[in-house]
Amino acid sequence: MFNLIKHKKLINIRTFCTKNNAYDVIVVGGGHAGTEACAAAARMGAKTLLVTHKKSTVGEMSCNPSFGGIGKGHLLREVDALDGVCSKICDLSGIQYKVLNKRKGPAVWGLRAQIDRVLYKTHLQNEIFNNTKNLDIIEASVEDLITENGDVSKCCGILLADGTQISSKTVVITTGTFLKAQINIGLKVFPAGRMGDASSIGLANTLERIGLQMGRLKTGTPPRLRANSIDYDKCTVQGGDDPPVPFSFMSESVWIKPEDQLDCFLTNTSLDIEPIVKDNIHLNKHVAEEVTGPRYCPSIESKILKFGGRIHHVWLEPEGFDSDLIYPNGLSCTLPEDLQQILINKIPALEKAEIVKPGYGVEYEFVDPRELRNSLELKKINGLFLAGQINGTTGYEEAAAQGIIAGINAAAKCLQRKPLILSRTEGYIGVLIDDLTTLGTNEPYRIFTSRAEFRLTLRPDNADLRLTKRGYDMGCVSEERYKRTEMVYQKLSEGVDILKSRSKTVSKWRELMGIESSVNNMQRNGFEMMQSGSERITVESLAKVEPTFQKLLEDSRIAQRLEIEALYHMAIASQAGEVEEVIRDEALLIPLDLDYNSDSLNMSLEDREKLIKIQPPTIAAASRIPGVTPSAVYRLLRFVKNTTLEKRPNKRTNFLL
Numbered sequence: 001m002f003n004l005i006k007h008k009k010l011i012n013i014r015t016f017c018t019k020n021n022a023y024d025v026i027v028v029g030g031g032h033a034g035t036e037a038c039a040a041a042a043r044m045g046a047k048t049l050l051v052t053h054k055k056s057t058v059g060e061m062s063c064n065p066s067f068g069g070i071g072k073g074h075l076l077r078e079v080d081a082l083d084g085v086c087s088k089i090c091d092l093s094g095i096q097y098k099v100l101n102k103r104k105g106p107a108v109w110g111l112r113a114q115i116d117r118v119l120y121k122t123h124l125q126n127e128i129f130n131n132t133k134n135l136d137i138i139e140a141s142v143e144d145l146i147t148e149n150g151d152v153s154k155c156c157g158i159l160l161a162d163g164t165q166i167s168s169k170t171v172v173i174t175t176g177t178f179l180k181a182q183i184n185i186g187l188k189v190f191p192a193g194r195m196g197d198a199s200s201i202g203l204a205n206t207l208e209r210i211g212l213q214m215g216r217l218k219t220g221t222p223p224r225l226r227a228n229s230i231d232y233d234k235c236t237v238q239g240g241d242d243p244p245v246p247f248s249f250m251s252e253s254v255w256i257k258p259e260d261q262l263d264c265f266l267t268n269t270s271l272d273i274e275p276i277v278k279d280n281i282h283l284n285k286h287v288a289e290e291v292t293g294p295r296y297c298p299s300i301e302s303k304i305l306k307f308g309g310r311i312h313h314v315w316l317e318p319e320g321f322d323s324d325l326i327y328p329n330g331l332s333c334t335l336p337e338d339l340q341q342i343l344i345n346k347i348p349a350l351e352k353a354e355i356v357k358p359g360y361g362v363e364y365e366f367v368d369p370r371e372l373r374n375s376l377e378l379k380k381i382n383g384l385f386l387a388g389q390i391n392g393t394t395g396y397e398e399a400a401a402q403g404i405i406a407g408i409n410a411a412a413k414c415l416q417r418k419p420l421i422l423s424r425t426e427g428y429i430g431v432l433i434d435d436l437t438t439l440g441t442n443e444p445y446r447i448f449t450s451r452a453e454f455r456l457t458l459r460p461d462n463a464d465l466r467l468t469k470r471g472y473d474m475g476c477v478s479e480e481r482y483k484r485t486e487m488v489y490q491k492l493s494e495g496v497d498i499l500k501s502r503s504k505t506v507s508k509w510r511e512l513m514g515i516e517s518s519v520n521n522m523q524r525n526g527f528e529m530m531q532s533g534s535e536r537i538t539v540e541s542l543a544k545v546e547p548t549f550q551k552l553l554e555d556s557r558i559a560q561r562l563e564i565e566a567l568y569h570m571a572i573a574s575q576a577g578e579v580e581e582v583i584r585d586e587a588l589l590i591p592l593d594l595d596y597n598s599d600s601l602n603m604s605l606e607d608r609e610k611l612i613k614i615q616p617p618t619i620a621a622a623s624r625i626p627g628v629t630p631s632a633v634y635r636l637l638r639f640v641k642n643t644t645l646e647k648r649p650n651k652r653t654n655f656l657l
Helices: 013-019 032-043 072-081 086-093 117-130 202-210 271-278 300-306 337-344 396-414 428-439 460-474 479-500 506-512 539-543 547-554 556-587 605-614 619-623 630-641
Strands: 003-006 009-012 022-028 048-052 066-068 094-100 110-115 135-139 142-148 151-160 165-173 182-185 188-191 214-221 224-226 236-238 264-268 313-318 325-329 355-357 360-367 384-386 503-505 523-525
Touching: 022 032, 022 151, 022 396, 032 048, 032 086, 032 117, 032 135, 032 165, 032 396, 066 072, 066 086, 066 396, 072 086, 072 110, 072 396, 072 428, 072 460, 086 094, 086 110, 086 117, 086 396, 110 117, 117 135, 142 165, 142 202, 165 396, 202 214, 271 300, 271 337, 337 355, 384 396, 396 428, 396 460, 428 619, 460 479, 460 556, 479 547, 479 556, 503 506, 539 547, 539 556, 547 556, 556 619, 605 630, 619 630
Parallel strands: 022 048, 022 165, 048 135, 165 384
Antiparallel strands: 003 009, 003 135, 066 110, 094 110, 142 151, 151 165, 182 188, 182 360, 214 360, 224 325, 224 355, 236 264, 264 313, 313 325, 503 523
16 A cells, blocks of 8 residues: 655545645655655645655765765755755765865865764655655556546656546656666676666556657666774875865854764775676676666776776765765776675775775666657656756766756746746856756766856855845745845855955055065955965954954855955956856747758758757757767857847846855
């Protein structure tokens, strides 16, 4: 018997369905994409249903016990700016917080946290089950989609495994690695999308029957080790930051004291493991399978086969305060279990380590993301949205970013609002979605700061100024968060004005601060002084020599943000023309019903075929399609300009200074 979970209340699903058999949004899957999607849709006031195989696994961290990193930390800040849930939960459940890339500029800093798996899932489930209005949750398996009068071009609900039909205006599928999934350990193969959880067969068959372009990818996870069987004296200690930096703009601090953070440890592989891998390839189905795995998180077998004769880092990460498990990050492995144990014991510090759970690989189907519009709605099926690893991505953060956009846009469609479309100039979420929907992917996609053209603008510190107003206008951001962002913007604006209110010669500033320099009689205000020089000039150092600036020290977070704004001010100003050019190109929306076979387009058959297949939403997106010639893009531009087109409103949509 299936159950409904609604605010701690359990109701028989058959009784429930007779009374509530209609929703605005149904979200299938309770992972990181699914929880963000259902929470976002519910926040917007849409009547929402989350369907999950097991309520106990909602918010499960299936692989690594961490969130964030370089690029991924940017996504978390942007999800938070749209009032998403994962960043707030990270601030309640981390066991170590660290900002990566600190030796580089703030634009590429990567917020990261080791997470207590149990705490994260507990806090997230409490948020979803008990604190989210307009949301129902059922435990069930989705076998098929309901279409309108047999027309597969419009989705209007789901069919459960027991035959129950639930109707809705939109459906968001976030099935992760579960579509026709199988687990591989050595030569052992069995259907599952995660150890202990069933594969999704019926839904995969439905998507294939609809005619979507499907592909197959693979990923893997390392064996889990018993914590007290490791010799930590042979490792390098990796401590957390003091003070820890929160993920959420709404958090003044994280829940844990700096001194209570748990350490991670660093060791390295040895060349002794290479024969174990190379001599047993015939026993490793996952590695031998011609299915693409993650380029940026490869298995230890892939590292050895591609980069033989090298030593590789292994980070030993605790899985929680009350856990006796260690996650050896960098050691994804799909050898037979006995060979995994031999391999582990050849690594320094792990000579006596015990494997509690073996590593394993997962193969799964995904949908070619070029089947999607940049709203994450399928081009072929009205009302059906996809988010997460089903679109070919890898990682919790990429999943959460897609989930919140899909949830917002599914609700917007029901509420007859325009979708939220983030461009490449507005956020890493925009970069992620544009890359996927325009270029597709033939390997698990991962976000990096290098993928963004304007990363000096798209910083983790200003995600709230960039996106919170956009989210508020959509109805997915609370009044509290919006007012707080308004206040931050006002404080920053006032801070810039204060810094600009006092000027001295460069020589005088440097003399007062005790910095040696040659004579320079150019007048500079405080804001300008923070923009330049090999010396790091801060609000605090300026306030020591200019009493007017003392007020800026009352809020350390605002002071730091002022320093970052000043640091990038000149570079962003010089880049403004390029940003405007991209915005103008992206404002040229290509009509959905554009006839690419029109003689007026006068382009090659190859160009037509690629444009018809991908259906780029904008001229800018068309220009990024591999193989489409610049002349074809120009002809398309002229053709669109000569037809009815929709321009993006020319109004301020954020709080950027």
